[in-house]
Amino acid sequence: MKFSTKLPTPSTDALQHSQQLQYKIRDVINANNGAISFRTYMEMALYEQGLGYYVAGCRKIGKSGDFMTAPEISPLFSQCLASQCIQILSEIKGDIIELGAGSGLMAVQLLLELEKQNVLPQNYYILDLSPELKQRQKKTFKQLAPHLLDRIIWLKQLPTTFNGVILGNEVLDAMPVDVFTLYKDKLFEHQVIWQDKQLMEQLNPASSTLWDAVTALKLGTMETPYTSEINLNLQGWFKALDACLTQGVVILIDYGYSASEYYHPDRNKGTLICHYQHHVNESPLSYTGLQDITANVDFTAVANAADKAGFEVLGFTTQAAFLAANQLETFFMQILEETPEKHYQLAQQVRILSLPSEMGERFKVIALGKDFLNPLNGFSLTDQRHRL
Numbered sequence: 545m546k547f548s549t550k551l552p553t554p555s556t557d558a559l560q561h562s563q564q565l566q567y568k569i570r571d572v573i574n575a576n577n578g579a580i581s582f583r584t585y586m587e588m589a590l591y592e593q594g595l596g597y598y599v600a601g602c603r604k605i606g607k608s609g610d611f612m613t614a615p616e617i618s619p620l621f622s623q624c625l626a627s628q629c630i631q632i633l634s635e636i637k638g639d640i641i642e643l644g645a646g647s648g649l650m651a652v653q654l655l656l657e658l659e660k661q662n663v664l665p666q667n668y669y670i671l672d673l674s675p676e677l678k679q680r681q682k683k684t685f686k687q688l689a690p691h692l693l694d695r696i697i698w699l700k701q702l703p704t705t706f707n708g709v710i711l712g713n714e715v716l717d718a719m720p721v722d723v724f725t726l727y728k729d730k731l732f733e734h735q736v737i738w739q740d741k742q743l744m745e746q747l748n749p750a751s752s753t754l755w756d757a758v759t760a761l762k763l764g765t766m767e768t769p770y771t772s773e774i775n776l777n778l779q780g781w782f783k784a785l786d787a788c789l790t791q792g793v794v795i796l797i798d799y800g801y802s803a804s805e806y807y808h809p810d811r812n813k814g815t816l817i818c819h820y821q822h823h824v825n826e827s828p829l830s831y832t833g834l835q836d837i838t839a840n841v842d843f844t845a846v847a848n849a850a851d852k853a854g855f856e857v858l859g860f861t862t863q864a865a866f867l868a869a870n871q872l873e874t875f876f877m878q879i880l881e882e883t884p885e886k887h888y889q890l891a892q893q894v895r896i897l898s899l900p901s902e903m904g905e906r907f908k909v910i911a912l913g914k915d916f917l918n919p920l921n922g923f924s925l926t927d928q929r930h931r932l
């Protein structure tokens with residue numbers, strides 16, 4: 545992944561698409577007295593019907609897209625996750641829901657492993673904010689596991705009642721966030737305006753909702769401007785998950801930190817970044833709808849919101865520790881025995897998933913239980929709940 549100031553130039557069609565979305569955002573800005581919150585901008589840039597980044601048809605995830613995720617790097621990731629699901633589903637009867645399934649590759653790999661171990665669930669549900677991804681996911685199943693397609697049920701909303709496992713890989717980082725700047729004892733909210741025929745960022749005094757939420761972080765006063773983000777959607781999201789889940793476990797994997805690291809005084813520019821064709825940049829108002837916008841996850845906020853909604857935090861650890869505790873080595877050896885020629889490729893995949901300098905420590909796993917208190921295998925090597 546390259547950090548770039550100069551991005552590849554999109555095609556004329558792509559630029560027109562982006563302009564169409566920007567005009568739609570401009571209209572919303574005009575209807576809202578000339579400014580919208582950054583959160584509203586990010587929501588439209590990613591999810592606006594027919595135009596947003598995740599909703600419009602272009603290829604996002606994988607080598608030919610804008611960024612890579614763990615299931616795209618190696619099937620070992622999904623196999624380890626399958627191993628964790630097996631433990632849970634052997635203790636309670638149920639199915640699996642995957643939130644934000646992207647290309648569908650994790651669903652395929654995970655179900656193939658469950659099939660191998662003779663523990664296929666009756667149904668595998670997929671719920672994505674982007675209904676357009678359904679076609680891509682169907683295609684992935686048709687190509688790699690057509691016999692499993694009849695187990696997949698695409699949902700438009702969470703079921704009213706569910707038992708089992710709810711999974712989300714890199715879903716939290718794709719949620720819209722508010723951006724704020726704290727300077728001395730003043731709190732400013734980043735808003736988006738339309739000026740000189742383009743989108744621009746403007747700082748205004750924070751709304752009372754944002755003020756309350758940032759005050760609760762207890763950041764103190766800052767002698768130099770301190771910018772960061774906050775996800776105000778978490779509470780509502782966990783309430784909805786809680787209402788749906790009767791018994792089971794929610795497992796979320798993402799890049800991020802505990803609150804004390806996230807809001808460390810040195811991290812004074814926040815964590816918001818954009819991905820365009822494997823180039824990282826810090827210009828969320830550019831290429832609207834063509835590039836991904838993402839923020840790291842504050843796992844303390846996740847744990848607090850889940851706890852308030854009625855979940856028990858069952859474990860929190862690094863991706864490396866979670867995979868190792870879920871038989872990473874066994875799966876590695878199995879594939880190696882079947883395909884010894886893949887030795888180098890496999891070793892490289894394990895390195896990317898596990899090394900601290902790659903995904904191993906930057907990515908974390910949190911498990912949230914509902915009427916489920918048994919210790920989970922994934923946290924048997926290290927459990928860092930004390931850091932939350």
Ligand SMILES: C[S@@+](CC[C@H](N)C(=O)[O-])C[C@H]1O[C@@H](n2cnc3c(N)ncnc32)[C@H](O)[C@@H]1O
Nearest residue numbers: 598613643644645646672673674713714715718
């Ligand atoms: C970064 S992609 C990750 C895709 C896939 N899980 C992977 O690992 O390759 C984020 C996905 O989460 C979806 N998403 C974001 N917020 C969501 C929500 N509240 N419920 C369900 N899906 C959501 C997006 O539409 C997108 O498909």
